[in-house]
Amino acid sequence: MSDLPAFGSPVRRLFQLEDGAIYLNHGSYGATPKQVMLAQRRWQERLEAEPSRFMEREFRPGLRVAAERLSALIGVDGRAVAMVENATQAVNAVLLSETFKPGDEILITDQTYNAVKNAVRWVAARSGAVVVQVDLPFPVYSDDSIVEAFASGISKRTRMAVIDHVTSPTAVVLPVARMIAAVKDAGALALVDGAHAPGMLPLDLSTLGADWYTGNCHKWLFAPKGCAFLWAADAVRGRLHPTVISHGFGQGFVAEFDWVGTRDASSQLALPDALAFLAGFGAKRVREHNHRFAIEAGQRLADAWDTEVGSPPALTGSMVTVRLPEGLGTTQADGLELRRRLLDEYRIQVPINALAGRLWARVSGQVYNQTSEIDALAEAVLVERRNAL
Ligand SMILES: Cc1ncc(COP(=O)(O)O)c(C=O)c1O
Structure with a gap:
């Protein structure tokens, strides 16, 4: 058993992230630890x-x-x-x-x-x-x-x-x-x-x-x-x-x-x-954890939505891009509107981009994220699609 701190909810309190908010966008603006x-x-x-x-x-x-x-x-x-x-x-x-x-x-x-x-x-x-x-x-x-x-x-x-x-x-x-x-x-x-x-x-x-x-x-x-x-x-x-x-x-x-x-x-x-702060967790351990989290998150979302991820594990780091199910739009404006709804209605922060006529979500995995947050995103998108049909 390692003495190093566990990831997920135990480390979330080390950051100032709002309670109840699902932050899957460390890639755009990283959350800074309180001690830093x-x-x-x-x-x-x-x-x-x-x-x-x-x-x-x-x-x-x-x-x-x-x-x-x-x-x-x-x-x-x-x-x-x-x-x-x-x-x-x-x-x-x-x-x-x-x-x-x-x-x-x-x-x-x-x-x-x-x-x-x-x-x-x-x-x-x-x-x-x-x-x-x-x-x-x-x-x-x-x-x-x-x-x-x-x-x-x-x-x-x-x-x-x-x-x-x-x-x-x-x-x-x-x-x-x-x-x-x-x-x-x-x-x-x-x-x-x-x-x-x-x-x-x-x-x-x-x-x-x-x-x-x-x-x-x-x-x-x-x-x-x-x-x-x-x-x-x-x-x-x-x-x-x-x-x-x-x-x-x-x-x-x-x-x-x-x-x-x-x-x-x-x-x-x-x-x-x-x-x-990073060394306290082990820089390599954090990298590997975040990579694994991103790969698993990508697969989980692609399975839930019956879609695909944008890159194989070897070309993926701590962020993964996943195609959204059909029926939610195709343009950047559609993506922005869905992103707004996910934030305002579900408190989920995740960027959505229109690429080659489809919408894709870019999900970041950081030490404070949990699989339950990925499931919440999967479900919110499915609810939105049902509402859009
Ligand atoms: C590939 C790439 N280049 C440049 C930037 C710009 O970063 P900054 O706003 O810190 O200058 C970003 C930000 O996300 C990026 O993804």
């Missing part, structure tokens, strides 16, 4: 006890401790890791730091996160670069089909590709190493948007071959909101700048990113406490 929020509050109190001393002496060393602790988890040198507020900011920093010529191609996919697509389009429009978007297969049955679809968008003009580690609308764990290799073979640059990956998947950035990798710590690593990282390979780090240019400009990567103006960085400073 207390740690964040302690940083804020330290700041306010002597603001000048804190900002001038304590703030940047604290950020570096956070970056160092994180770097051990992702297999890189902490000096190559910048703490940023979120993955969107990191992607913008990379895009704005690179120079694109008219005709250069930036490769994305239909499943690229919408905010990232917008940033790519904005940078392309300003430089005359061309955005090439390929469709990835979904539902997906093999990683070969993903690599093939992705590689079809690579050309001699490809300058950069943005590769999701875990896709947002479909929750598919993409074969990033193979996709990066295809990009590098073409002499282009690979930016990995790993917004969901830290805490969900084992990460060793030193062997992945990417030029940049960003990941959120405020999703699956339990950090407070506003905590993410951007790692850059040696070859591109020197020309990488934050989205805000401040005092550190020209003084190197760490100096530039660590000071982007006066701010409350308590969420980043509290990262070591979030990592300690």
Whole structure:
């Protein structure tokens, strides 16, 4: 018998989640443990006890401790890791730091996160670069089909590709190493948007071959909101700048990113406490538990609805996408309305997306979730369908 804490309802009290609410959307906005929020509050109190001393002496060393602790988890040198507020900011920093010529191609996919697509389009429009978007297969049955679809968008003009580690609308764990290799073979640059990956998947950035990798710590690593990282390979780090240019400009990567103006960085400073919370459960144990939960939840829902899951276990992390039964609509607007009803009538929080003319629910599994919550979702959807007929 392990001494480690059990998952499910016993750990729910460690979070601030409302009583009676069914939260199956850790993937969009992770619930932060109470003890991590207390740690964040302690940083804020330290700041306010002597603001000048804190900002001038304590703030940047604290950020570096956070970056160092994180770097051990992702297999890189902490000096190559910048703490940023979120993955969107990191992607913008990379895009704005690179120079694109008219005709250069930036490769994305239909499943690229919408905010990232917008940033790519904005940078392309300003430089005359061309955005090439390929469709990835979904539902997906093999990683070969993903690599093939992705590689079809690579050309001699490809300058950069943005590769999701875990896709947002479909929750598919993409074969990033193979996709990066295809990009590098073409002499282009690979930016990995790993917004969901830290805490969900084992990460060793030193062997992945990417030029940049960003990941959120405020999703699956339990950090407070506003905590993410951007790692850059040696070859591109020197020309990488934050989205805000401040005092550190020209003084190197760490100096530039660590000071982007006066701010409350308590969420980043509290990262070591979030990592300690995770270590208390065992990071690998949490990953494996959440993966198993997602797989079982997916199968349970697909059985109840007589439908299918969107990806095989090997391409699934801690989130799973399940097709909803017919009769609930087919459009994104239908999905939004059903999502609203599930929240307002049943207190179930779960994103629903229209993909290839069908509605799919994306279910996240985190340590505080229970099988009974999956059954409640299964039943609520069936009631809604009966009412819709
Ligand atoms: C693939 C992907 N990229 C980027 C983001 C953006 O994350 P943030 O809002 O923390 O910048 C998300 C958020 O869910 C995401 O799923």
